[in-house]
Amino acid sequence: MDAEVTAKNTASLTMMALRAHERGGPERLVFEEAPRPVPGPDEICVAVRAAAITFAELTWPETWEADGIDRTPVIPSHEFSGVVSEVGPGVVDLTVGDSVFGIAPFNRDGAAAEFVVVPSLSVARKDATVSDVDAAAAVLPALTAWEALRDQAHVAAGQHLLIRGGTGAVGAFLTQFAHAMGAEVTVTVNSASAEARARRLGADHVVVTTAPFEAHDLQGFDVAIDAVGDDVPEWMYASVRPGGRLIVLQEPPSQELADKYGVSAIFFVVSTRRERLEELATLIAAGQVEVAIAQTFPLSAGKAAYESGSLPKPGPGKTVILVS
Numbered sequence: 513m514d515a516e517v518t519a520k521n522t523a524s525l526t527m528m529a530l531r532a533h534e535r536g537g538p539e540r541l542v543f544e545e546a547p548r549p550v551p552g553p554d555e556i557c558v559a560v561r562a563a564a565i566t567f568a569e570l571t572w573p574e575t576w577e578a579d580g581i582d583r584t585p586v587i588p589s590h591e592f593s594g595v596v597s598e599v600g601p602g603v604v605d606l607t608v609g610d611s612v613f614g615i616a617p618f619n620r621d622g623a624a625a626e627f628v629v630v631p632s633l634s635v636a637r638k639d640a641t642v643s644d645v646d647a648a649a650a651v652l653p654a655l656t657a658w659e660a661l662r663d664q665a666h667v668a669a670g671q672h673l674l675i676r677g678g679t680g681a682v683g684a685f686l687t688q689f690a691h692a693m694g695a696e697v698t699v700t701v702n703s704a705s706a707e708a709r710a711r712r713l714g715a716d717h718v719v720v721t722t723a724p725f726e727a728h729d730l731q732g733f734d735v736a737i738d739a740v741g742d743d744v745p746e747w748m749y750a751s752v753r754p755g756g757r758l759i760v761l762q763e764p765p766s767q768e769l770a771d772k773y774g775v776s777a778i779f780f781v782v783s784t785r786r787e788r789l790e791e792l793a794t795l796i797a798a799g800q801v802e803v804a805i806a807q808t809f810p811l812s813a814g815k816a817a818y819e820s821g822s823l824p825k826p827g828p829g830k831t832v833i834l835v836s
């Protein structure tokens with residue numbers, strides 16, 4: 513058993529956390545003392561070591577309310593790695609001291625805190641060879657990419673795949689996983705500096721969209737995935753062969769455009785399934801994926817971490833809060 517966790521188990525009923533008492537952006541966040549959460553049935557409490565940020569989270573309704581009820585004060589940052597510090601009734605497959613990583617439900621308190629309580633099925637064991645920072649940074653984008661390719665697109669070896677935004681947080685994992693699955697991977701990026709990274713991640717063809725490019729050259733793909741996060745351009749629908757699949761991550765697609773080009777257009781939200789997390793844990797532990805970390809901040813500087821979302825990033829990858 514982890515001695516540090518045991519010590520914390522017997523410690524106070526409070527913890528330090530990053531919280532927002534009113535809806536808004538990073539300016540609302542304060543680092544303060546908060547009640548320490550207690551796990552209910554089928555839940556675990558995790559002593560957080562690293563928590564990764566999805567900046568858009570502060571704009572999502574579920575961050576601020578659950579079932580239409582305001583739930584401020586809220587704790588952000590739902591992607592985490594840490595050590596189980598307490599288990600609730602009914603949890604038999606995890607014990608205190610287990611290293612785990614996972615995703616907290618978005619309509620509950622997150623992991624920018626010393627402790628987070630989550631359903632036990634929303635975590636998987638983390639291999640000791642994988643750092644807490646890498647595990648927290650990978651879990652949401654890698655799981656999204658894995659589910660997009662496996663469960664939504666059903667990508668198979670030899671298929672032609674187009675990824676718009678192939679070096680973003682999700683896009684980088686899409687590129688790596690699709691290459692490993694044996695697909696022929698074409699990606700678009702929006703800077704010349706991202707081109708070399710896209711090739712290193714496994715892209716067979718890279719289109720830099722800042723240079724003049726002919727979207728009608730991008731056609732006949734079995735699957736196209738939009739991982740940019742803005743409005744899906746019409747040429748993405750046109751890039752898919754009739755009967756193929758377009759996967760969009762940011763919002764439900766246009767059925768009108770899907771019908772116009774005879775494609776299946778699919779929106780999905782990542783589901784935190786234990787078996788998928790375990791598959792991911794195996795892939796990351798095998799060293800088969802590159803996890804990019806743009807920057808880290810201590811929990812006490814969590815507000816600055818969120819504020820950094822509107823500044824130029826020092827490099828590709830996730831912003832991670834170091835908790836312990």
Ligand SMILES: NC(=O)c1ccc[n+]([C@@H]2O[C@H](COP(=O)([O-])OP(=O)(O)OC[C@H]3O[C@@H](n4cnc5c(N)ncnc54)[C@H](OP(=O)(O)O)[C@@H]3O)[C@@H](O)[C@H]2O)c1
Nearest residue numbers: 656677679680681682701702739740741761762780781782
């Ligand atoms: N449905 C789900 O379950 C789910 C889960 C996770 C994420 N998402 C969504 O997926 C989207 C992507 O998330 P993310 O975290 O991967 O975002 P991200 O890290 O910001 O990635 C977006 C990437 O697209 C690039 N880009 C911007 N404009 C482009 C253009 N015109 N052409 C090509 N590339 C372009 C960006 O480059 P620069 O950084 O250089 O601008 C960046 O590399 C977001 O909408 C997010 O909300 C959905």
